[in-house]
Amino acid sequence: MKILIQDATVALPTGLVQTNILVDGERIAAVDAAAHAAADEVISARGLHLLPGVIDDQVHFREPGLTHKEDLTTASRACAKGGVTTYLEMPNTNPTTTTVERLHEKLALAATKSLVNFGFYIGATPGNLEELTAATRTPGIKIFIGSSTGDLLVDEQAALEAIFAETTLPICAHCEDEATVRANAARLAGTHDVADHSRIRDHAAAMIATRRSLDLAFRHQHRFHVLHVSTGDEADVVADHRGLITAEVCPHHLFFSIDDYARLGTLVQMNPSLKTTDDNRRLWQALLDGRIQVIATDHAPHTWEEKQQPYSPGHGGSPSGLPAVENSLALMLNEVNRGRCTLPQVVHWMCDAPARVWDLVGKGRIEVGYDADLVLVDLAKTATIRHAEQETKCRWSPWDGTALTGWPVRTWVLGQEVFRDGKIDDTIRGREAIYDHVRGGYWKTGD
Ligand code: DOR
Secondary structure, X not given: OEEEEEEEEEEEOOEEEEEEEEEEOOEEEEEOOOOOOOOOEEEXXXXXXXXXXXXXXXXXXXXXXOOOOOOXXXXXXXXXXXXXXXXXXXOOOOOOOOOHHXXXXXXXXXXXXXXXXXXXXXXXXXXXXXXXXXXXXXXXXEEEOOOOOOOOOOOOHHHHHHHHHHOOOOEEEEOOOHHHHHHHHHHOOOOOOHHHHHHHOOHHHHHHHHHHHHHHHHHHOOOEEXXXXXXXXXXXXXXXXXXXXXXXXXXXXXXXXXXXHHHHHHHHOOOOOOOOHHHHHHXXXXXXXXXXXXXXXXXXXOOHHHHHOOOOOOOOOOOOOOOOOOOHHHHHHHHHHHOOOOHHHHHHHHHHHHHHHOOEOOOOOOOOOOEOOEEEEEEEEEEEOOHHHOOOOOOOOOOOOOEEEEEEEEEEEOOXXXXXXXXXXXXXXXXEOOEOHHHXXXXXXXX
C-alpha cells in the first residue's frame, strides 16, 4: 500500500519543510515526492504538520500481573491516540521482567496485543547478572537504585559495581537514594500530608543517587541514561556527559511543582517527587540548552480508587505514579504554540533523541528508508483533557480540565493508520523494536 501525504509541513532532520511524503508499505519511500506520485491513498495535509511518531522510553504498562490498572491493549490505544508509535516499557510488572524468559514472554504477549511498536527493559536484581548478560532483545538494563512501585531494588555497592562492570547493554536507573528516603520517612513517620512526599523523596535523595550512578558509569565507562531528572542540580551534573551520559525529564516535572499538592493531592504523588517551581524553570532551561536530551512520560497508571487512598508512606495508602502517555505530545505542542520551544526541538526530545539513546533501528526521523511511524498534528486544534475521554484503563489524568492547543489527529505505525480523528483501529499491530547497540548511543551519532 502506497500513501502520499501532500503539502504537510514536515519535520525533517534539516528543519520544517512543506513537502510531499510517500510511504510504501512499512517504510518512508520518498521525501519531496512528486505532487502526483502514484499512490493508493492521497492525503491532503496542507496546514498540518507531519512528525516522526513519538518514542516514549519510559512507561509502565502493568502487564502481566497488574492489569486492573492497565494492560498492553489499553496502553497501546492510549499511545495511538497520543501520537506515540513506539514505547519502551519498564520491568516492575508482576512477575518482574528480570529473566530472559520473562522478557521473551512479554515480547510475545505484546506481539499479539500491542497496537504500536514496543520494547521492554530487563530489570536488574542483586543476583541476575547472567540474565542481564544474556539478554539481547531489549533496549537495556533498568536499575531501581532507589525503590519505587514494586520491590525491584539494587542499592548495595558491590552489586552495582558488578552490573556496571560485567554487562554491556546500556543502563538506565531510577535515581533516588534509598537510605536518604528511609531516614526522611522515619522522621516523618505517621504523616498523611501528601506534601511530605517531597520532603521524604527530597532533593538530596535525587542528587545523591544521580551522582552515585554517574560515578559508576564513568569509572566503568558504561553508557548510562538518567531517568526522570527532577531537580535543576541534577541537570547541572549530567551536563558533564563525557560521551556516556544522557538524561530525560518527564512532563510532570516540567509542569507541576510542590505548589500543586494543594490542588491535586495524591494525583501528583510520583517518584521522583515534585520539586519547586525553580526546579521546573531549570529543567526547562536544561532541555533548551541540551543538557537534557529526552522527554518521556513515566506513564504509571494506578486506579482512581487507589489514588484516593490517604497518603501513608510505608503503610500502603496512595501509590506513586500518574498516567501521561496519551497527552505528552499535546502538552508539548501547546508549549510550541506558547512560544516556549520550537517544533523541531519537541521532535528532537520526543522522537530523534530517544531513538539514538537506545540505538533504535529505523526510528525517530522522517528520512527515506526509515519506518513509516508518523503522526500528523494540527497545531491549531484546541481541546480539553477530560478524565472520561482517556484511553488509559485508569481513566483519569492529572491534567483533567486543561485546554491545550496542538493535537495529534492521525497516527501511522509501520505505514498502517492506527488513529484518525478520534477513532482507533484496534486491528493494527506494532512490532518489536530492533536495537543496534554496537552503534554506541546518542553521543556517537552526532547531535
Ligand atoms: O511514580 C512512579 N511510579 N515512579 C516510578 O518510578 C514507578 C512508577 C510505577 O510503576 O508506579
